[in-house]
Amino acid sequence: MRNMSRKEYEQYPAPTGALLKWYDENRRILPWREDPAPYHIWLSEVMLQQTRVDTVISYYNRFLEQLPDIRALAEAEEEQLLKLWQGLGYYSRIRNMHKAARQVMEDCGGVLPSDPKELQKLSGIGPYAAAAIASIAYGVPVPSVDGNLLRVFARTTGYRESIRTPGAKKAAESHYRNLLPEDRPGDMNQALMDLGATICLPNGAPDCGRCPWSGFCEAFRTGEQESLPVKEEKKTRKVQKRTVFLIEAAPADPDTSSPGPAYALRKRPARGLLANLWEFPGTDGHLTEDDARQHLESLGFEVHSLTGLPSARHIFSHVEWDMRGYLVHAEAPAESAGLVYATKKEMEQLYSIPTAFRFYLSLLE
Numbered sequence: 001m002r003n004m005s006r007k008e009y010e011q012y013p014a015p016t017g018a019l020l021k022w023y024d025e026n027r028r029i030l031p032w033r034e035d036p037a038p039y040h041i042w043l044s045e046v047m048l049q050q051t052r053v054d055t056v057i058s059y060y061n062r063f064l065e066q067l068p069d070i071r072a073l074a075e076a077e078e079e080q081l082l083k084l085w086q087g088l089g090y091y092s093r094i095r096n097m098h099k100a101a102r103q104v105m106e107d108c109g110g111v112l113p114s115d116p117k118e119l120q121k122l123s124g125i126g127p128y129a130a131a132a133i134a135s136i137a138y139g140v141p142v143p144s145v146d147g148n149l150l151r152v153f154a155r156t157t158g159y160r161e162s163i164r165t166p167g168a169k170k171a172a173e174s175h176y177r178n179l180l181p182e183d184r185p186g187d188m189n190q191a192l193m194d195l196g197a198t199i200c201l202p203n204g205a206p207d208c209g210r211c212p213w214s215g216f217c218e219a220f221r222t223g224e225q226e227s228l229p230v231k232e233e234k235k236t237r238k239v240q241k242r243t244v245f246l247i248e249a250a251p252a253d254p255d256t257s258s259p260g261p262a263y264a265l266r267k268r269p270a271r272g273l274l275a276n277l278w279e280f281p282g283t284d285g286h287l288t289e290d291d292a293r294q295h296l297e298s299l300g301f302e303v304h305s306l307t308g309l310p311s312a313r314h315i316f317s318h319v320e321w322d323m324r325g326y327l328v329h330a331e332a333p334a335e336s337a338g339l340v341y342a343t344k345k346e347m348e349q350l351y352s353i354p355t356a357f358r359f360y361l362s363l364l365e
C-alpha cells in the first residue's frame with residue numbers, strides 16, 4: 001500500500017486524488033500487483049480476459065511456478081501449457097501467448113516492449129491489454145479502457161450515447177487521459193478497474209454510498225445510475241420522402257358535401273404503419289408542381305389550382321417521413337376511390353388522423 005500525505009493527493013486533479021486515495025486504502029490484494037513485472041502483468045491480463053479474478057489467482061501462481069519467465073514460456077511444450085490452462089477455457093489465449101513469447105525472444109531480445117503500439121504487434125495482445133501492460137508494468141501514461149471503464153465513464157460524465165461504438169471508446173480514452181497522473185498511471189488504471197469491479201457495478205447496481213467519485217459523478221447527481229450506460233446502437237432511421245395533398249374539392253356527389261370547406265381523406269391499409277387510420281391523400285417521393293398536377297389528374301381530379309405548402313417531418317421509431325405538401329382546389333372525380341370529404345371540425349371529431357399529419361391539419365381553415 002502506498003502511503004501518501006493529504007497534500008500529495010491534492011497535487012492531482014480532485015477526482016484523481018480521491019480515487020488514488022481510495023485505491024491505496026481499499027485495493028484488492030492480487031499476486032501480480034505485489035510483483036508487477038511485465039511478464040506477470042501480461043500473464044494476469046491474458047488470464048483475466050475471460051475469467052474471474054478469484055479463479056485466476058491459483059492458476060496464475062501455478063503457472064509462474066512452472067514457467068517463471070518469458071524464456072521458459074517460449075521454450076515450453078504445448079502439452080505442458082494446455083495442462084496449466086486446463087479449466088480456464090479459451091485455449092487460444094495461451095496458444096497466442098506462447099507464440100508471442102517466441103516473438104519476444106526472437107525479435108525483442110527477450111524483453112517485453114513498453115510501447116503499446118509495439119505490444120499490439122504481438123500475438124493475442126489487443127489495445128486494452130497493451131495499455132494495461134504499458135501503464136502498470138512500465139508506467140506509460142495510457143488509459144486501458146475496457147467494459148468496466150466504459151461503464152464508469154458513462155456514469156461519471158453522463159454520457160448518453162451508446163457505449164458500444166468506437167466514438168464512445170475514444171471519448172472515454174480522452175476523458176481518462178486527462179485524469180491519468182504522470183507518476184502513477186498504472187495505479188490509476190487499476191483503481192478504475194477496482195472501482196468498476198467492486199463499486200460501480202453493472203446492471204443498475206452501483207454502490208454509490210461507498211464510491212469515492214460520488215462527488216464527481218453526473219449519474220449520481222441526476223439519479224441516472226440505472227439508465228446509464230446506454231448500450232444500444234442508435235438505430236439509423238430510413239428517411240421516406242412523401243407528398244401530401246390537402247384537396248379542397250367539390251365532391252361529385254352533392255349528398256356527401258358538408259357545410260364549410262371540406263378536404264379529401266382516405267383510410268390507410270389494414271396492415272403496416274398507421275394501419276386503418278385516416279390520412280390526407282399522398283404518394284411516395286417529392287413531386288414537383290407539374291408532377292403533382294399530373295398525378296392528381298391521373299386519379300380523375302380536375303385541378304383548378306395547386307399551391308405549395310411548407311415541408312413537415314415526422315419521426316417514427318424506424319422511419320422518418322420527410323413531407324412536402326400542396327393545397328389543391330379541384331373537382332373531385334365521379335369515382336372517388338375510397339375518398340371521403342370532411343371539414344376540419346369533422347376531422348377532429350369523427351376521424352382518427354395520426355399526429356404525423358398534425359402539421360397539415362393545423363393549416364386547414
Ligand code: SF4
Nearest residue numbers: 200206208211214217
Ligand atoms: S457515484 Fe455511483 S454511479 Fe457514480 S461512479 Fe460512483 S458508483 Fe458509479
